[in-house]
Amino acid sequence: MTLDHRVEIIPKIETGIVIDHIPAGLGPRILEVIRSTPGLQGVVVSLGLNFASTRLGVKDMIKVHTGDLPDRVLEHLSLVAPGVTIKRVRDFAVDRSYTLAPPRVLRSLCRCRNPNCLSNHEEGVESRFHAFEIPSDTGELTRYRCAFCERVFSLQELDIMPLESA
């Protein structure tokens, strides 16, 4: 069975969003995000697991029968699974495709991991992190500074908030 045949196990969609190149195992988590989003609970979603991938070796894939995903959902997904490919499908053809990258400013997407940061204690304070680059042996690494306590974190260290509370 060729790679194309495996992908076709999920039916083509006429209009919607394909989330491709999901690292294997993350598909159910992304599905959970979509299904918890107001306005998306009723839409048709197809999830495929463990497809062969030339880029990742093994990947998951999701197809959502909706016009567009809200920006808020895309921002959240960019933290849960940075690097996935978002393909917008119209009339069975991909009319836009891009790699999902975390925004440079994360607003109300993560909690600060510093337990003494006031943003974790004061109601009404929206958490905020600003991206910046630091040099490393392998080029540049992106780090995020809490706008309040100024602690610095990698993306993996950030505590992602559930979408419904973000």
Added chain:
Amino acid sequence: MKRDLISANELTSADLAMYLELAGRVEALPSERKRMLLPGRILMAMFFEPSTRTRLSFEAAMVRLGGNALGFSDIAGTSITKGESFLDTVHTVENYADILVIRHSREGAARVAAEASRLPVINAGDGTNQHPSQTLLDLYTIHKLFGRIAGLRIALVGDLKYSRTVHSLFKALCLYPDVEFTLVSPPSLRMPAYLLPGGSRPQASETVVWTEHRVHETAELRQAVASCDLIYMTRIQKERFPDPVEYARLKGTYRLDAHMLRGAAPTLRILHPLPRVDEIACDVDATPHAAWFEQVANGLIMRQAILLHLLGVEP
């Protein structure tokens, strides 16, 4: 647009030069002239944590510029004990003043206040994060002592993990070219890696050279006495330690005394943000190295400069 002073992280070289120049002009003004600069202005000192120098020097700075100072130095007498939120407190007291000076045990408190309030906000210390007015007065003192800051060999000694004065000062000093740092601390109180230039600590190396700065980390104070122009001592801060046993183990790790300073370069100067506990013996006070009370005096001048700048008044 209103001006705030929240973090050394957002001060540029030009900002530092401006504050030093402004403080020099303020210092040169006669007292009677100073009293005419901020008449009718009110400073609100919101100290959720104890303070002697910072609060009193900000209040004295305002009074000597012709203004008034109100505030609290203990939350016991405020509605915070009834459960009022920090932001509600800020929104309430901003109606009574022209500028807010805030000290709080939680990191980020001053930033939260600055983003919420229409008034200028000065961070007088937020947890272990920043203390920028202390940094500016430290820089002013260093500049007065040496006539320059660039190229100095500076040792930061003691609690480099929790000390907000050190965190602020280190970031600001990194804006001056060719400053050489010796970071002296017990291994468990080293400077947090996120504050180091580059944001991380290379392993298996005590000395790290970045583009413009040489940073040497050690646990040995004597070496710094012999090789530096300036020693910046700090207290091991009991109130910051989550574990009292760990504090008991580390307190008294470093103690400068006159005997240790025998043989030091006559030009060596010692600063301390105060309060000191036992890290500098009283017999050092009479040596030419001691400069911390001069530092305190400069604090009043620099805080006058900060108030004038943030309130948009030219001396």
